[in-house]
Amino acid sequence: MAEYADIIIDISHEKLDHTFQYRIPAHLAGKIYPGVLVNVPFGRGNSLRRGFVVEVKGQAEFDEDKIKDLDSVAEDSVAIESQLISLAAWMRKNYGATMNQALKTVIPVKQKVKAKEKRMVCLCMEKEEAKEQLLLFQKKHYTARARLLEELLAHPEISYEIVTQKLNVSPAVIRALEEKQILEITKERKYRNPAGHLRKSEYQVKLNDMQRKAVDTVLSNMQKGVQKTYLLHGVTGSGKTEVYMELIADVQKKGRQAIVLIPEIALTYQTVMRFYARFGDRVSIINSRLSQGERYDQFLRAKNGEIDIMIGPRSALFTPFLHLGLIIIDEEHEGSYKSESLPRYHARETAIERARMADASVMLGSATPSVDSYYHALNGRYELIELNRRVAEKPLPLCDIVDLREELKKGNRSILSVKLQRLIADRLAKKQQIMLFLNRRGFSGFVSCRACGHVIKCPHCDVSLSLHKESGKEKLICHYCGYEEAKPSVCPECASKYIGGFKAGTQMIESVVAKLFPEARVLRMDFDTTRSKDGYEHILSAFAGHEADILIGTQMIVKGHDFPNVTLVGILAADMSMNAGDYRAAERTFQLLTQAAGRAGRGEEPGEVVIQTYNPGHYSIVTAKKQDYGAFYQAEIAMRKLVSYPPVSNMLLMLFTAEKEKEAAYAAAYFAALTAKAEIDGLKIIGPASAAIGKVKDIYRRVIYFKHQDYAQLVQLKDRIELFLKGRTDLNQVNISFDFNPINGI
Ligand code: ADP
Ligand code: ZN
Ligand code: ZN
Numbered sequence: 001m002a003e004y005a006d007i008i009i010d011i012s013h014e015k016l017d018h019t020f021q022y023r024i025p026a027h028l029a030g031k032i033y034p035g036v037l038v039n040v041p042f043g044r045g046n047s048l049r050r051g052f053v054v055e056v057k058g059q060a061e062f063d064e065d066k067i068k069d070l071d072s073v074a075e076d077s078v079a080i081e082s083q084l085i086s087l088a089a090w091m092r093k094n095y096g097a098t099m100n101q102a103l104k105t106v107i108p109v110k111q112k113v114k115a116k117e118k119r120m121v122c123l124c125m126e127k128e129e130a131k132e133q134l135l136l137f138q139k140k141h142y143t144a145r146a147r148l149l150e151e152l153l154a155h156p157e158i159s160y161e162i163v164t165q166k167l168n169v170s171p172a173v174i175r176a177l178e179e180k181q182i183l184e185i186t187k188e189r190k191y192r193n194p195a196g197h198l199r200k201s202e203y204q205v206k207l208n209d210m211q212r213k214a215v216d217t218v219l220s221n222m223q224k225g226v227q228k229t230y231l232l233h234g235v236t237g238s239g240k241t242e243v244y245m246e247l248i249a250d251v252q253k254k255g256r257q258a259i260v261l262i263p264e265i266a267l268t269y270q271t272v273m274r275f276y277a278r279f280g281d282r283v284s285i286i287n288s289r290l291s292q293g294e295r296y297d298q299f300l301r302a303k304n305g306e307i308d309i310m311i312g313p314r315s316a317l318f319t320p321f322l323h324l325g326l327i328i329i330d331e332e333h334e335g336s337y338k339s340e341s342l343p344r345y346h347a348r349e350t351a352i353e354r355a356r357m358a359d360a361s362v363m364l365g366s367a368t369p370s371v372d373s374y375y376h377a378l379n380g381r382y383e384l385i386e387l388n389r390r391v392a393e394k395p396l397p398l399c400d401i402v403d404l405r406e407e408l409k410k411g412n413r414s415i416l417s418v419k420l421q422r423l424i425a426d427r428l429a430k431k432q433q434i435m436l437f438l439n440r441r442g443f444s445g446f447v448s449c450r451a452c453g454h455v456i457k458c459p460h461c462d463v464s465l466s467l468h469k470e471s472g473k474e475k476l477i478c479h480y481c482g483y484e485e486a487k488p489s490v491c492p493e494c495a496s497k498y499i500g501g502f503k504a505g506t507q508m509i510e511s512v513v514a515k516l517f518p519e520a521r522v523l524r525m526d527f528d529t530t531r532s533k534d535g536y537e538h539i540l541s542a543f544a545g546h547e548a549d550i551l552i553g554t555q556m557i558v559k560g561h562d563f564p565n566v567t568l569v570g571i572l573a574a575d576m577s578m579n580a581g582d583y584r585a586a587e588r589t590f591q592l593l594t595q596a597a598g599r600a601g602r603g604e605e606p607g608e609v610v611i612q613t614y615n616p617g618h619y620s621i622v623t624a625k626k627q628d629y630g631a632f633y634q635a636e637i638a639m640r641k642l643v644s645y646p647p648v649s650n651m652l653l654m655l656f657t658a659e660k661e662k663e664a665a666y667a668a669a670y671f672a673a674l675t676a677k678a679e680i681d682g683l684k685i686i687g688p689a690s691a692a693i694g695k696v697k698d699i700y701r702r703v704i705y706f707k708h709q710d711y712a713q714l715v716q717l718k719d720r721i722e723l724f725l726k727g728r729t730d731l732n733q734v735n736i737s738f739d740f741n742p743i744n745g746i
Contacts, residue, residue, distance in 0.1 A: 004060050005032050005070055006099070007040055007051040019054060021062055022070040032056060034099075035086030037074040050074055052085050055099045080303060080320040081107070083357050087318075090353050094711075096718050096738030097343035105343060106318045108296045119160035121174060123152040124184045133182060144173045144545040152183060155273065160185065165289075166269030168541035207246060211239050214385045215246045222250075222361065229352050231332075231377040232365040233629070234387030236598050237394070240365045241271065243387070244328050245278050247363065248309055252282070256325030256360075257308045261347060263334045264288055264313040270562070272311075279309055286312035314339065314347045317354065324358040327351045332364035332373055333591055335743055344739045348373070367598075367629075368591045371584075371640065372741075374633050375647040397569075397600040397607035399625045403616045408450050408498065415504055415512055420570050420610045424513075428520055428549055432567040432605065436513070436552045437596050438506055439577040439589075446579040447476060447487060451496035453614035455579050458483050462643050464579040466692070467501045479581055480705055482689030504573050509552050517550075525553035558596045564603025571596055574613040574621055581692060583645040584743060586620040590632045593624035644684070644707055646741045652706040652714040653739040654721070655691065660733065661700040667734040668702035671721070675706070680717065683708050714740065 006019040022040055024032050032038070032053055042049040048071055060067055088102035123130060130153055137146040148169045151158060163169050177183045207215065214232060221228055234240045248258045262271065264287055275283050284307045286298050295315070301307050303320040310319040314337055317327070329337065329348060337347040348364065355362045364373055364382070377384035402417040412418055427434050446464035448455045456465050458478035465476035467487065474487040491499045506526040513522055523539055530536040536556070543551045544563060551557055577589040593611060600607025613621055623632035640648045654671065658664035668688035676685055684707040691701035708714050718738050725736065 001058065002060075003029065003032070004057045004067065005038070005053045006055040006057065007038065007070070008054055008103075009040075009042065009049055009051040020051070021057075021060065021067055023060075023067050024056070025069045028070065028073065031073055032070070033086070034089035035082040035084075037079055037082055039071040039074050041068050041071055052079075052081055054085055054103060055089070080322045083354075084318060084320060087350070087354055087357065091343045091345050091350060093719075094349070094715060095343040095345045095740055096722070101342045105315075105339070105345070108292060108299050108318075118187070120157050120186045121148075121152070121160055121163050122184050122186055123149075123156040123182070125182050127153065130182065141546070144169050144541060145177060147544070148173060148177065149182065162269060162272060165537060166267075166272055168269075168537060168544050170538065170541050205242055207242060208239065208391065210387050210389065211243050211246070214243050214387060215250075217383070217385060218247055218361065218363070219250055227355065227359055227361045229355070229362040229364065229376075229382045230385055231369060231373050231382045232363055232385050232387065233367075233369050233374070233377075234365070235367045235390060235627070237390040237392070238367075238387035239391045240330070240387065241274065244330070244363065244365065245275070247326060248279070248328075251325035252279070252308045254325065256323045257302070257310075257319075257321035258326040258328065259316055259319050259321065259324065259351075260309065260311045261314065261316055261327070261329045261337070261351070262311060263331050263336045265336075265556070266331055266334075267311070267313070268562070275309070275311060282307050283309040283311060286310065286316055288313060288315075317347050317351055324354070324360045326360055327355050327362045328365065329362070330365045332366045333368055333370040335588075338743050342737060344737075344742070346741070346743075368594050369629070371587050371633065371636055372647040375637060395606060396627055397597055397609050399597060399609045399611065401616045401621060401625055402610055402612045404612055404614045405451060405453050414516075415509060415572055416516065416570075417610070417612055420612065421516060423568050423608065423610065424517060424520075424550070424570070427568045428517060430567075431549075433543070433546065433548075433563060433565045434550045434568045434570070435557055435563075435566055435596075435599055436509060436550060436570045436572060437555075437558060438504060438509060438552070438572045439555050439574075439592055445501055446581060447500060448502055448575065448579065448614060449491035449494065449496055450498040450500075450614065452491060452494040454491055454493040454499075455575075455615070456488070456492075461583075461686070462639070463583055463585070464581045466581050468690075468694075477690060479689055479692040479703070481686045502573070502576065502579075504576070506552055506554060509572065513550060513552065520550050521548040522550045522552060523548040525551060525557055527554070530556065555592060558592060558599060563599070566599060567603075567605045567607050569596055569600040569607065569609045571609070571611045574611050575615060578613075578615065578618060578620060583640070583643070586618075586636055586639070589620040590624050590636075593621065594627060597624070597627070649707050649709055650711045650714055651741050652708075652718065653742045654704045654706070655737050655739065656688075656702040656704075656734050657699050657737075658734040659699060663733045664700040664702045667731055667736070668704055672704050674724075675704075675717070675721075678720075680708075680713065682710070683713065683717070711740070 003024045005022050005024050007022055008019055033056060034054055036053045037050055038053055039048045040051055084106045088106045092099050092102040130149060134146060134149045137149060148163065148167065151167060163174065164171060178185060218230060232240055232243060244260065251258050272285060284298050284301060286295055299320055302310055310316050329351060332348060339345050351362050373382065376382045400419065402419050407417050424434055445467040446455055447467050456476055457463065458465055458481065460483055461478055461480045463480060465478055468475055468477050476485050476487055488499065490497050506524055510522060510524050523543055525539045529539065542548060546565060571593060574589060574593060577592055578585055597609045600609050611621060619635040620632065656664045656668045672685055672688050686705040686707065688702050688704045691703045694701055706714060706717060725731065
């Protein structure tokens with residue numbers, strides 16, 4: 001039977017959607033697959049044109065008579081597009097999506113935009129004079145001005161965006177210094193390296209023994225032609241970034257390129273400047289603020305060989321480097337590496353596949369590796385490299401756990417424990433800063449007892465049940481399997497009547513703090529206060545400038561930011577992330593607590609952390625207090641094994657969305673029954689159930705989870721379902737999509 005190939009003639013792209021179908025002649029059978037560059041007869045004259053194969057199909061989608069034969073494989077080309085298209089095909093297969101969605105993810109759309117002028121902030125005062133000015137600012141506690149001037153003394157030209165976005169200095173402050181003729185803003189058409197004046201040698205550090213060993217391990221493998229995935233496990237400050245840079249320098253020396261993925265939120269000013277200082281204008285940075293057109297320009301520079309190193313969040317993975325040698329994924333445990341739109345790919349797995357295609361290596365780095373990666377490292381799929389000391393020994397912050405059950409017994413029903421209140425008062429008196437952290441991420445409304453800490457869980461799935469209100473009645477639902485029970489009115493463990501939904505919000509905390517500490521200046525950072533375009537930066541720069549004493553916020557505040565004056569971090573309700581209703585809740589709690597603790601005591605003063613919880617004996621809290629990753633991992637992996645969760649098993653989520661609840665429910669039930677009938681060996685079907693967020697913008701959401709030891713079996717199942725769906729017009733009202741090993745909570 002003949003096969004057919006969909007071809008893109010013009011990869012430069014408004015036309016990505018526009019493919020042409022050709023028949024694959026018998027003599028080319030088996031040589032045509034996604035990414036191959038071919039010659040095809042085109043147009044009326046049938047002149048030969050080149051095009052990329054994006055998909056091979058078993059059936060013609062047009063009138064058989066009108067389909068032409070593909071001519072030949074174009075021999076000479078090593079186009080980077082070939083590699084990216086085959087990567088897209090791999091993503092489509094392994095994560096589920098249409099080929100078009102996959103292509104749009106890996107190939108940026110070209111848009112005709114005018115090249116933007118780059119603004120630079122330049123020091124225009126003599127250094128000596130500037131130093132005097134700096135002293136003046138410091139004396140007057142103009143912290144933002146001082147910070148900017150200090151940086152300008154070190155780097156006399158810095159790009160405007162980096163000053164506002166990474167140094168957290170507001171445009172108003174820049175303008176004020178411009179008016180005083182301390183600095184000027186110049187417009188550059190071409191991008192200049194903001195640290196170009198530095199001599200490279202100034203920035204070389206000599207690696208310590210541990211770092212040297214890490215680098216040598218990778219380099220000697222590369223020398224032998226062995227390309228691998230490494231997991232670099234090292235606490236914050238253990239020198240991971242220096243290891244990355246040393247490896248990149250070597251890759252660069254060999255004429256190859258490197259991609260560095262860093263979660264956007266952790267891509268701080270200090271990090272950016274370190275890469276510039278070492279690699280000058282051979283490095284480029286992208287972030288989500290860039291328009292499609294700007295991103296395209298950056299990718300074009302990469303393709304043209306103008307740069308060797310690309311730094312950025314998830315999407316930087318698709319930088320079209322032709323001789324890619326190394327991919328680094330820093331903070332590899334971060335949830336932002338998983339895409340939430342189709343294809344729902346994970347940057348880690350996709351990086352490993354891209355590296356395999358390019359014969360490159362991958363290095364994953366983290367202080368708190370994901371359970372998945374650590375599991376693969378212990379099983380030998382990755383090579384584990386550890387940096388177990390900090391470069392400059394700084395003591396870990398002091399960490400106290402406060403048992404909120406005891407608070408209740410003592411009659412304190414406030415969200416702030418007595419201990420935390422006392423410490424806040426102490427820091428306010430000392431003019432030091434405080435961060436209060438409330439994690440609402442993935443929060444789904446569990447029910448717990450304030451007297452004994454008992455949390456009501458699903459008897460089948462070992463996750464917390466979520467509280468739902470339906471026509472006035474309260475019930476508890478499992479978001480994996482759909483199990484339901486009525487909400488109890490007394491605690492099943494201790495019969496206390498203090499059982500109920502867990503309520504806490506950043507706004508509520510703000511008002512509690514305002515009442516208890518009327519003299520304190522408070523900033524709040526959450527979804528509401530950061531919705532405006534620069535809200536996030538404004539709050540951070542105000543807090544960095546000590547315009548507030550207390551910063552209250554969600555997980556947004558725990559990442560990456562250095563506030564040397566913060567000496568107290570309060571984690572108000574560790575239980576919120578611990579009982580989030582999904583199997584990664586404990587892992588996320590451990591990571592968040594470890595990170596939050598890392599925010600305290602970054603400066604001269606030692607830091608202190610208070611963790612408030614109803615469940616002080618929970619292993620994620622006990623191990624986070626001791627900063628003992630190994631102990632956490634052992635406890636967690638035992639639980640995953642017991643209940644067959646990833647990475648021990650694999651999970652496929654099938655999501656049904658529809659405008660009518662009945663239709664979503666019907667389709668979900670239908671597919672649950674259908675897959676059960678297929679009797680696939682080793683397949684577990686869980687659900688159907690209402691999704692954790694059962695309704696979004698009036699669209700109803702239902703889920704089924706499939707579990708299987710073997711990922712490939714789940715891919716096959718998805719393929720079979722997709723095929724089955726092709727013929728079914730009766731299910732048109734329901735949108736069906738897939739998510740492999742979901743992590744962000746659906
Ligand atoms: P991580 O990425 O693990 O948090 P970094 O690479 O940022 O660690 O290192 C922490 C600090 O220690 C940085 O200021 C860095 O410049 C410094 N540092 C790292 N390695 C060395 C070294 N071998 N000698 C001196 N300073 C170092
Ligand atoms: Zn109880
Ligand atoms: Zn369940």
